[in-house]
Amino acid sequence: MNDKLDVFALFPTPIVHFEVPDSAALNADLRTAIEKRQKSDTSGTLHSNYGGWQSSWDMEKWGGTAAIKLLAFARNTANRATCNRSGEPVSITWKANMWANVNRAGHGNEFHAHPGSFWAGVYYVDDGGIGADPSLEGMLEFMDPRGPGVAMYAPTLAFNCPGGLSVGANEVVVPKAGLMVLFPAWVLHQVRPYKGNAERISIAFNLSL
Secondary structure, rough: OOOOOOOOOOOOOOEEEEOOOHHHHHHHHHHHHHHHHHHHHHOOOOOOEEEEEEOOOOOHHHHHHHHHHHHHHHHHHHHHEEOOOOOEEEEOOOOOEEEEEEEEOOOOOEEOOOOOOOOOEEEEEEEEOOOOOHEOOOEEEEEEOOOHHHHHHOOOOOOOOOOOOOOOOOOEHHHOOOEEEEEOOOOEEEEEEOOOOOOOEEEEEEOOO
């Protein structure tokens, strides 16, 4: 019997996350800009969000130096995580838009994608305490793009390979202040309702060609 199995993880879906350096000072400046914008635009916008406040999608214009710096981190990270079809590195001047989200108790976002973009992402200015206490919910949740078939037929079984344990189910990222997350813009995702008593402040963005 041949004991060697060649298992290929085909069709991977990359979720990139890292902590932005010197985030405490950056977050203080971002919070100031967001609070100022919220006072001048109390109604905000409504897209996938239920409850909470969402800014206009041009934060790079009103967010000051901190917003431009954050967007530079996102663009540089996207270049590191992107290649051409031959696997060679690329250097792309990504077109971007970004917006702020302020959620309080009961607020979240419905499942949605970001059409017309290559990468989408989120950065956490204030996790609202979720990082220390995940029972407060408010997580970023990704829907498995491979479909629910396996989990519907045999929910206790999974595939013994990298990325195979959650097949047919969803995965979550727990917010943490200073954390940036990039993911393919076509991946369906939502923000679970926040159950804390503070503010969950995040900045979302799209990167396109």
